[in-house]
Amino acid sequence: MAETKIPFARVVCSGNELEYVRQVLESGWLTTAGKAGEFEKKFAVQVGARRALAVNSCTSALHLGLEALGLKPGDEVIVPALTFAASAETVRYLGAEPVICDVDGRTGLLRPETVAAIAAGRPKVKAVMPVHYGGQSVRMFADAQGPGLMEVARAYGLKIVEDAAHAFPARYQADAGPVGSLEETVCCFSFYANKTITTAEGGMLTSGSEDVLRRASVMRLHGIDRDVWARFTSAKPSWRYDVVAPGYKYNLPDVLAAIGLAQLEQAAAWRLARENIARRYYEALGRLEALDLLQLRSGLSPADHSWHLFPVILKPEARLGRDEFIERLAERGIGASVHYCPLYRLRYYRERYGLDPADFPETEKIWAGTVSLPIYPSLTADETEYVCLTVAELLGG
Numbered sequence: 282m283a284e285t286k287i288p289f290a291r292v293v294c295s296g297n298e299l300e301y302v303r304q305v306l307e308s309g310w311l312t313t314a315g316k317a318g319e320f321e322k323k324f325a326v327q328v329g330a331r332r333a334l335a336v337n338s339c340t341s342a343l344h345l346g347l348e349a350l351g352l353k354p355g356d357e358v359i360v361p362a363l364t365f366a367a368s369a370e371t372v373r374y375l376g377a378e379p380v381i382c383d384v385d386g387r388t389g390l391l392r393p394e395t396v397a398a399i400a401a402g403r404p405k406v407k408a409v410m411p412v413h414y415g416g417q418s419v420r421m422f423a424d425a426q427g428p429g430l431m432e433v434a435r436a437y438g439l440k441i442v443e444d445a446a447h448a449f450p451a452r453y454q455a456d457a458g459p460v461g462s463l464e465e466t467v468c469c470f471s472f473y474a475n476k477t478i479t480t481a482e483g484g485m486l487t488s489g490s491e492d493v494l495r496r497a498s499v500m501r502l503h504g505i506d507r508d509v510w511a512r513f514t515s516a517k518p519s520w521r522y523d524v525v526a527p528g529y530k531y532n533l534p535d536v537l538a539a540i541g542l543a544q545l546e547q548a549a550a551w552r553l554a555r556e557n558i559a560r561r562y563y564e565a566l567g568r569l570e571a572l573d574l575l576q577l578r579s580g581l582s583p584a585d586h587s588w589h590l591f592p593v594i595l596k597p598e599a600r601l602g603r604d605e606f607i608e609r610l611a612e613r614g615i616g617a618s619v620h621y622c623p624l625y626r627l628r629y630y631r632e633r634y635g636l637d638p639a640d641f642p643e644t645e646k647i648w649a650g651t652v653s654l655p656i657y658p659s660l661t662a663d664e665t666e667y668v669c670l671t672v673a674e675l676l677g678g
């Protein structure tokens with residue numbers, strides 16, 4: 282196999298990462314303190330959120346968000362099939378059940394009308410988890426296409442936990458705020474190593490609900506509530522605390538928050554760089570007979586999309602199958618990946634819920650041929666052209 286010249290993902294730490302990490306190392310305190318707090322404040326400003334809570338992964342944020350909303354064993358949560366395992370597993374952590382549903386085959390996104398149809402017939406559905414797949418947001422507000430998820434959720438009394446692992450920075454639509462700014466939802470971001478910004482491992486939870494923020498901040502660190510203790514004592518020794526619930530260990534250490542702070546400073550420029558690569562891919566690859574490209578949802582412009590992923594979909598009649606295509610790309614030094622094997626095809630979910638791929642025709646259309654191409658800010662114009670030329674050569678222009 283050829284040396285990989287163009288990996289699928291490439292982390293950039295070209296800003297103040299080393300300097301901010303050095304400050305933490307020299308401070309004598311590596312875990313959660315001032316840098317994590319600063320990261321939360323600056324992130325909240327960037328996404329227009331009332332408050333942000335830094336955690337050690339998006340998975341933790343999803344778990345905390347569902348828990349803070351009061352999800353109970355036996356409750357149901359609508360989760361789209363085209364997502365990473367974390368979206369559904371966090372529902373199971375709480376003994377609740379994911380109701381796995383089809384997505385729109387043109388965009389890869391959960392459709393509000395699908396949510397309405399499911400919620401109408403299943404009284405146990407208490408919440409929905411829109412996944413802003415690849416970095417474009419699910420339709421949250423009504424438009425010419427129909428009601429938005431916010432209206433549907435209100436009509437059926439559903440809570441919303443947004444899986445925004447891919448969607449920083451992104452917007453709900455031109456006249457709405459950034460993803461993460463909605464007061465009524467809980468929104469969860471990922472800073473995993475290959476995400477749009479990274480802390481190696483990390484995540485963030487935003488919400489406008491004081492109750493959610495309070496519960497999630499207590500549960501993220503062992504259920505320790507210092508304020509509860511403060512209520513019962515006037516002289517407040519700093520070592521005193523009370524535990525109000527069996528919480529988790531989900532805090533983000535300062536040494537990682539320091540990397541996040543530096544990455545945050547570059548996030549807007551990096552999003553634009555990815556947008557420019559996506560524009561070039563649409564131009565060059567949109568012409569190929571053998572490929573379908575995901576569409577931008579109505580109401581969104583390219584500037585509203587984070588462009589975390591660039592999936593292309595090989596048509597059934599393409600001259601190469603998906604696995605062979607990925608192998609040929611690798612032989613030519615290009616890394617590729619697949620997002621995702623749908624939840625209903627993973628053994629645990631397939632067997633537990635008796636799921637049949639035939640019931641997910643739109644997701645199947647994407648799954649059958651999907652391949653994600655490299656898209657990151659350090660991908661040069663020459664490398665982008667090389668990817669375009671190689672894909673055309675392999676599939677026939």
Ligand SMILES: Cc1ncc(COP(=O)(O)O)c(C=O)c1O
Nearest residue numbers: 338339340365367446471472473
């Ligand atoms: C859609 C989606 N949700 C959740 C996650 C979990 O993120 P983390 O690795 O930060 O827990 C990922 C990670 O890849 C993801 O792609």
